[in-house]
Amino acid sequence: MDWWQKLKKNPLARFGALLLLVFYVAVIAADFIAPYDPYASQLDGSLLPPTRIYVRNQEGQFIGPHVYPTTQGPTLVETGDRKLTVDFQKPSPLRLFVQGSTYRLFQTRLPLPKWEKVNQVAPIPTPASSPLAAEPSKTDNADKEPQSKQAYTLKWKDVELLSGIPCNWHLFGAAGEGKINLLGTDEQARDQFSRLLHGGRISLSIGLVGVAISFPLGMLVGGISGYFGGWVDSALMRLVEVLMTIPSLYLLVALAAVLPASLSSAQRFLLIVVITSIVGWAGLARVIRGQVLSIKEREFVQAARAMGASPLYIIIRHVLPQTTSYVIISATLAVPGFIGAESVLSLIGLGIKQPDPSWGNMLSLATNASILVLQPWLIWPPALVIILTVLAFNLLGDGLRDALDPRSLRR
Structure with a gap:
């Protein structure tokens, strides 16, 4: 536990961890x-x-x-x-x-795609060459009813996982007719402090969910590529290089612009996370692949291979755990990127839509010059919490990098 003792001695890392703890507790209990x-x-x-x-x-x-x-x-x-x-x-x-x-306390909803049955009515076929095509006979078609058939359409449904406690x-x-608006109210007369706390649920969770999706994918692809080598390595690395050449911000803007307007904020949030995660795993895969190339030649990997362990078991059980320190540091430093992507998309109107709050769409009022001059209290709170969150993650990531450095631990 030398790394833990070293992390606790880093005042900047402690400050970042404490600030993140306060933020996450506040938004969970918003x-x-x-x-x-x-x-x-x-x-x-x-x-x-x-x-x-x-x-x-x-x-x-x-x-x-x-x-x-x-x-x-x-x-x-x-x-x-x-x-x-x-x-x-x-x-x-x-x-x-x-x-x-x-x-409702502990209420949880999750947007999921769901196939729904739709009854489609098929018209009665009438041959074009038949004399009935021009003037159909009522007696012949009176006893015929349009045939209905069932089709399926994909729709998004908010699935309730926990109903919550009222x-x-x-x-x-x-207590009385007065209102305590710590950060003032917006143009719709809604309390800014309450919206800031609830908006943090989206802005803070999007980074964790994005890392949870992209990092396992990057670790698995990088581990398979580095362990097997040969044509498998070449094919996977060419795919990674293609993904790395795609500008992620422009891709997010293009994909968010074509999303259906009928999607709710929760559904749009899930799609933004998935899109961001699919784009963001390529860089991690390249680094993991380089580490696996050296790890697979060590004695414990050779011993597991000699005992007949399957390649997938060796990768997951023996190889990838050796990259844990780098993954933890990278995950901590990658979360601000997801938060920034959501903020930018919501700022330009392609992310979370009103009236649902997020730090990005609350900051979108900064595009109004009159708001900047006459109501600055609508701008600085979301801007400040975004800056502090990104700073806290970077400070914690730097502290973890210093604490988990193998050379410093050896010394």
Whole structure:
């Protein structure tokens, strides 16, 4: 466990790991931590700035943390500003563990393709040479009914894995008519803090799911190529080289643009992950192939081959585990790439669609110049969490690379 002791002594790696732990715990418990429903709009609450928290009432008496009901007036044509109306007669105290919108704990849905039966009605055939073709006889066709046949069509269905437990408790909130909007509200009067937490579920999980799909594929292809060599190696490496020449971002943009508009955000998310993973495994396969070329000549591999073990068993059981340190480091450094791809696609409108939140489509408001000038609180939170997440993964990856370096462990 020398590598673990060395990792704990790296302050930057500890900071990255702690930051990621906070982010993942926050998005997993987003229903509980978020004070409001991320899809619910507040009355007259469009584009509100972050709520100001008071501790004294208008008479100067200390009554504890509280907020006041705040609404937004119409936009002034001359300046573009909007007048805030604060009702100082109705203080709303801030409380922990308050009741609010209902949600379901541990609810899990997964979009999956499913074949559905569709009854298609076949028309009654009438020969073109028959005199009935021009004027069909009602008596002849009266007893004939159109024949129906069953066909199958592929549709996406959201399969519910866990129904969840109904709950309406939230970590904090305002008791009264006032609302606590820590990061303000968007143009649809939805709480930005709640949407930021729920949007992290997509942005943070897309990297883990992408790595879980692409890395086993890259390891297996690279292991087979390096172990067998010969024409198998040549064929697989030519396929890898072709995939590596494809610009991944442009491919994602092209494929996302042709996706059907009827797809839900969950279905679109799954397709983006699959597309990104198929493109991203080629580089790992080349590196694994180079490592396997040297590992397969070692004594323990020769002994397993002499005992009659199958090639696939030797690759999975003896060869690929020797590449674990490199795979762990590469996986940590590859997750930010998946997060960035989702953010870019959602930023240009080809990723997760509104009203479903993700950090990318929340950042898409940055394309509006008036939002940048008048409502900057809509831009900096998603931009900041994306930067911090990518930085945390890179710091953790660098720490793992230093801790798992065989030369440093030997020293």
